[in-house]
Amino acid sequence: MTTETSLEEHAHDHPSEFQYVKVAIFLGIVTALEVIVVYISALENLVIPILGVMMVVKFGAVAGYFMHLKFDSKIFRRFFVLGIVLAIAIFGIVLWTFTVADRLPGAAS
Numbered sequence: 001m002t003t004e005t006s007l008e009e010h011a012h013d014h015p016s017e018f019q020y021v022k023v024a025i026f027l028g029i030v031t032a033l034e035v036i037v038v039y040i041s042a043l044e045n046l047v048i049p050i051l052g053v054m055m056v057v058k059f060g061a062v063a064g065y066f067m068h069l070k071f072d073s074k075i076f077r078r079f080f081v082l083g084i085v086l087a088i089a090i091f092g093i094v095l096w097t098f099t100v101a102d103r104l105p106g107a108a109s
Contacts, residue, residue: 015065052091
């Protein structure tokens with residue numbers, strides 16, 4: 001196996017510079033929407049779920065394009081998906097602990 005063959009086998013179709021610009025614009029729009037959502041008082045009870053969804057979308061875009069996970073082996077994507085799932089689970093547990101658990105009967109004041 002020559003070096004050229006080895007390089008050709010591992011070559012990926014990476015996005016063009018214009019694709020990176022499109023992803024950056026998309027991330028800017030999602031960030032602007034996050035800021036807007038926080039200031040809309042009608043969405044007061046839905047702010048955390050909406051921001052959580054936007055967080056996952058932005059994580060996917062950054063990991064997929066800027067970290068090239070969209071073009072790499074599926075095992076790397078699985079590691080990152082596992083990471084975001086664990087982060088969301090830990091965030092949910094902490095949020096639950098500080099909001100709901102304090103109101104449970106027998107909870108220390």
